[in-house]
Amino acid sequence: MHRYAPAAAAALILAGFTAPALAETAYRAAVLRVDKAGAMPISRLDLPPADLGFAGGQLGNDDNATTGAFMGQIFTTEQVAATPETAGEALEKLLGAGVEWVVVLADAPTTLALADQAGERALIFNAGSSADSLRGQDCRANMLHLAPSDQMLADALAQYLAWKRWDEWVLIYGSHPEDQDLAGAYRKAATKFGLSIVAEKVYEDTGGARRTDSGHIQVQKQMPVFTQGFPAHDVVVSADQAGVFADWLPWHTWDPRPVAGSAGLKPVSWHPAHEAWGGTQFHTRFEKLAGRAARPEDYNTWMALRVIGEGASRTSGGDRAAVEAFIRSEEFGLAAFKGQGLNFRDWDGQLRQPVLLVTDNVVASVSPQEEFLHQTSQLDTLGIDRPETGCKF
Template identity: 50%
Template sequence: MFVGCAALASPAFAQDTAPQPAPSAATPAAQSETANTNASEKKKITISILYAKQDRTEDELPLSMLDLPAADDGVAGAKLAIADNNTTGRFLNQAYKLDVLNGSVDDLIKGATEKIDAGDNFIIADMEPDALLKFADALKGKNALIFNVGNPDDRLREEDCRANVLHIAPTRSMLTDALAQYLVWKQWRNWLLVYGPTPEDKLLADAYRRSAKKFGGKIVQELEFKQDTGSRRADGGYEQVQQQIPTFLQNAKDHDVIIIADEKHLFADYFPFRTWVPRPIAGSAGLTAASWHPALEFWGGTQFQHRFRKLNSRLMRNIDYDAWVATRAIGEAATRKHAGDFETLRAFIKSPDFEVAAFKGVATSFRTWNGQLREPLIIGTAKLPVSVSPQVGFLHQTSVLDTLGYDKPETKCKAYTQ
């Protein structure tokens, strides 16, 4: 049963307009005036959106063949939103198009600069953190607004925030807060934290420590997973893993749940049903927190999922959903302002008055202190959603969505206050 979100909301893909009166034939002057008016009304506004995707071909393959990334990860979600925007745009004389760039960060900077000069002022960025910072700094002062869909680093919204970047992807702290709220709501307060060797794993472990302190969880013990799991795709590899995992956890302190911090998904999926004592797995495997779930059907999600599958012949992933939200935010701003010029849309999107429906039961919006999208997050297993955070009982003085991640009094972002 879902808890925490009661309001129903769904995106407006079309807007009714009153029928235009037939042109008057009373006088030549009236005909001329009507013709000029109709010509003005028929002048179409075209809004170009650029998807800039960093080449990450060196990334290690995931454990499961089910998790192999699609070649159009993210881009597929943006394409669906372009279609949705154009559905509305036909009523308002607006048209949307998507350009896609792939390559190194230097290639993306060069290509984006040329595209900005040609009118692609809104950029969806799928990049590593340092690449995103370099990209944003290179475009500083240009008519460009960047939407981060590819990276969860909190520092990009805090000490390293940039005024020309908005963030659709949820932060690590938002994801760990969402999961922590559910575990505390379930009274599963004693956590065994297992984290991996990568820098991202350590940042994710830090986020879980913060969430435990914030919501009343207790990390009873921490273990770093370093063992080599062998040739995971060779015959007999499962036997080695079957022996390693329980041995690794044999002397762990008593706990209610095992939380695994494995951001690149290199080992977390080994843990379910291989532990020393029977305990649920959460974090990077088992019960997870995410911006989207491919089986979510509430709040109009069923038809949304079907439209994505019809267009792309696959399930929607988190990066697809985040790219869809970014593209829809641009379309929503243009619809509500009846405009296409960059300055008007940028100012409105970054204002406290802006909201965009996102199949989450409530309207989503951007935090004015660091540009992060505030939104409910889905708690689920591989097959089904389990709950939605924020959970019932976790309160906030302005918006319960701000119980997830860094709140305004905690922010280290200075760029949004200058």
């Protein structure tokens, strides 16, 4: 009888039979970007586009909608730009409108405050802050992290430098708290992988202009003097989250040494030159949508929306608790153009993921490096592992 089933189905269609429509289930998300006033970046090429993060969210929502159309699922994503002063009010409006999934692009203190404000009313996706504190003492049960942590980024670079046998570092870090936190991550990474920091120096932010007509003339004279007198070393590692000085280090150090960290060879979640594992497909679709190259904030936000879509496609009924339970489970895997399915660490909510090591125009390498092994997941060689975590949900 089974061999005639297709013909019988065709006859029913010809007779005017139609299957009942699927009941529609709505998933309401938002991207909340908190723009903080600050100094201009060193290079005009680093000026943030007006749709930073929002374009990645739009692509993620579009991808969800494509899959959801076959399952009776409707995805909507609101885009809200706020300041630190208005972020709380903006979040409250979103929650009041029934939004249960909020992607946050903000610094660590603002992200933490928004997570506390949301409480059990929404799941917060941290797509902007790399602060280890949000994965440690300030972790929250209602927060997942798409952005790699400082420790993941530092470990990714340290693994590559260890592979190169560039074992002796000079560490230069800025005077802002986030710079010092990143410097701490590099110290831990050096110890973890058997490397040595032979000297450290702080670059004080005096509040002067980062971009002036004579900027390059001043730097050409000042930076070699600033980097003079270090012991023998293989590489200069910079920790400059605030974007004050690191871009001026390459080609200006006293000794002819490569620069890595916040300039030179940089560890990032995404880069326009990444083509492996289908990355070109992502770039093509994003550039058609936004008219520009994707930045890490766009990629992180896209991943957050796709996490929601993947969770929705594997559950039914639109229940946030059920979707979240699947997202956090071992069965979850996000295809994100990095060669393997990505999932979340259960001890701190961090998304496991490879880290790209990039220069201006190419991806030089991808960590974890194959020589570094782990008993559970090689991706857990990057960042804070289970025995080390300070997170207590």
